Amino acid sequence: MGLLSGNDDIPHGQKHRVAIIANPAAGSTTRSRVSEMEALCAELSSSVDVRWTERRGHATELMTDLLEGASAAGLPDMIISVGGDGTLREVVDGIRRSSHRPSLIVMPGGTGNSNYRSLWDDIPWQDALRASLLDDSVKLQKLDLARINAPERLVMLGVSTGLFAAATEESRSIRTTGRDRYQEAIDRTLASYKPYIGRVLVDGKTVHSGATTLVNVGGARYRAGVYNILPQSLLDDGLLDVCVLDASLPTRSAFELMRSGEHVGHAGVTYARGAEVTLERTDGLPLHFESDGEVVESDRADITVEVLPGAVPVFAHDRPTGG
Numbered sequence: 001m002g003l004l005s006g007n008d009d010i011p012h013g014q015k016h017r018v019a020i021i022a023n024p025a026a027g028s029t030t031r032s033r034v035s036e037m038e039a040l041c042a043e044l045s046s047s048v049d050v051r052w053t054e055r056r057g058h059a060t061e062l063m064t065d066l067l068e069g070a071s072a073a074g075l076p077d078m079i080i081s082v083g084g085d086g087t088l089r090e091v092v093d094g095i096r097r098s099s100h101r102p103s104l105i106v107m108p109g110g111t112g113n114s115n116y117r118s119l120w121d122d123i124p125w126q127d128a129l130r131a132s133l134l135d136d137s138v139k140l141q142k143l144d145l146a147r148i149n150a151p152e153r154l155v156m157l158g159v160s161t162g163l164f165a166a167a168t169e170e171s172r173s174i175r176t177t178g179r180d181r182y183q184e185a186i187d188r189t190l191a192s193y194k195p196y197i198g199r200v201l202v203d204g205k206t207v208h209s210g211a212t213t214l215v216n217v218g219g220a221r222y223r224a225g226v227y228n229i230l231p232q233s234l235l236d237d238g239l240l241d242v243c244v245l246d247a248s249l250p251t252r253s254a255f256e257l258m259r260s261g262e263h264v265g266h267a268g269v270t271y272a273r274g275a276e277v278t279l280e281r282t283d284g285l286p287l288h289f290e291s292d293g294e295v296v297e298s299d300r301a302d303i304t305v306e307v308l309p310g311a312v313p314v315f316a317h318d319r320p321t322g323g
Helices: 031-044 058-067 085-097 114-120 125-134 163-171 179-190 251-258
Strands: 016-022 045-052 078-083 103-108 138-148 153-155 158-162 196-202 205-218 240-246 269-274 276-281 289-291 294-296 302-317
Touching: 016 031, 016 058, 031 045, 031 078, 031 125, 045 058, 058 078, 058 085, 078 085, 078 125, 085 103, 085 114, 085 153, 085 302, 103 114, 103 125, 114 125, 114 302, 125 302, 138 158, 158 163, 158 196, 158 276, 163 179, 163 205, 163 289, 163 294, 179 251, 196 240, 196 269, 205 269, 205 276, 240 276, 240 302
Parallel strands: 016 045, 016 078, 078 103, 103 302
Antiparallel strands: 138 153, 138 302, 158 205, 158 289, 196 205, 196 276, 205 240, 240 269, 276 302, 289 294
């Protein structure tokens, strides 16, 4: 892959000022792993500052503290996010709120680590971090984000309704860790899940109407770390990818196909792209959905998701992502 693994010496003037935002409550974030990251950053950067989150929303507060310093010379030019999708969203929110825009490095620290996989596949985090710090075999992308209109919410990974949202809710009661947690939640949900009646509009055009097993909207290809539900997605094309699964395709078969992205093109699957996506439930009940792995409470029957093109600079492997 061309990623560096040796101990390269680079001039001090080219080294970066790094800040690590880590969530100790995330699925696979440990003190020892963050210490390893800190040591690698200390070796290859001029300074490293580690901040630990203590509560929901704290990562954004920490980012504000880091990026609104009095001296621009002391501001970090690289931010490393270590945690789940929620932590990453808060870090990105902090970057967007600031006039100073450091580059972002996403490290695995959550349960499914879908964002990391979309940027780096499943290469070791040590190689990804070293390559980013040395600017070797990496690509600095202007990452697209998304925003839900009401309740207003920034989206990093994606938004889903139906079975994915129900499985996310189910996962709260499962003690299994890692990607197996979501797989168990999906297996449990499949036993009793029934499609809802809904509609999906992309840029104002109806692309689906009727029985709906799930809808996924976003930029990252993977959900739950293993389901390549948006295989044609590019993270910097200024568009949202949308996948709709209706009731005509057996759900278990669809999920097996999703592991490799081969579900696209099958009867019962609708795939589209656009700048704005509206998801509706048309049977008079609230539309339950999740965003970035968190169930969002709402009594609305519809939500609209819009793309925020090129919102944040993020490091990724230099081969094209998606497709």
